Amino acid sequence: MKIATWNVNSLKVRLPHVLDWLSQHQPDALCLQELKLEDRNFPLAEIEAAGYHAAYSGQKAYNGVAILSKGTVLDVCAGIPGYEDEQKRVLAATLDGVRIVCVYIPNGQSVDSDKYQYKLQWLDALISWLKDELTRYPRLALLGDYNIAPEDRDVHDPKAWEGSVLCSVPEREAFHKLLQLGLKDSFRLFPQDEGAFTWWDYRMHAFRRKLGLRIDHILLSDKLVPDCGSCRVDIEPRKLERPSDHAPVIAEISRAA
DNA sequence: ATGGCGGCTCGCAGCCGA
Secondary structure (H helix, E strand, O other): OEEEEEEOOOHHHHHHHHHHHHHHHOOOEEEEEOOOOOHHHOOHHHHHHOOOEEEEEOOOOOOOEEEEEOOOOEEEEEOOOOOOOOOOOEEEEEEOOEEEEEEEOOOOOOOOOHHHHHHHHHHHHHHHHHHHHHHHOOOEEEEEEOOOOOOHHHEOOHHHHOOOOOOOHHHHHHHHHHHHOOEEEHHHHOOOOOOOOOEEOOHHHOOOOOOEEOOEEEEEEOOOHHHEEEEEEOOHHHHOOOOOOEOOEEEEEOOOO
């Protein structure tokens, strides 16, 4: 099965790109972040016309996550159980025995802001929930916009970004804690080009100049790792008119025997 | 990268993203 993640930065604006991408790549599941729309405005008819089911948890103007899938999903769960949060950032569902967890991890704004503290607390809550979730669902994939560049090689200019939000030590430690749960960064299971990023600032022609960060990830539980055949970033949609500032990431998982 | 763009909103300026 093909699973993918894409921060679309407004599903209303990016719907044509999403529909084109679905028809081109035919993923079995596509996790979306930053829908920026309420559930009553979710473009369900268009998604269904493209041959996909949709589970979604949206809100006005900010955040919002969805899981589009070819097959029907089970046990849909929005949010982190037991963690009060008005911001719609998590959606989990089971597809063909694989627990798909779609996350939009808080941005954090800057290391000295309240939003950064929220980000770290939020990550703590995510980690303790996932520890539990992994015992229930050994075949689990955590896909989304992590807003964390795990290593210096995930940053176009590590010196300039050193210690700043998305790259700070506490954020990278939280990412490492996710790995310690028994998850692996599927992107690093395979040889990749240098300067492979998933996000480029809209400003300063950052995409053209290859000034990006790798902050969107697909982590796989140990049980899924042996079944993973590929993981790559598709930078093509970033070249379109009115693109999202993020590119999709896709991984291929062979079905369990 | 001091900002620069582009999305959003009881819009016509300010907030937020990363």
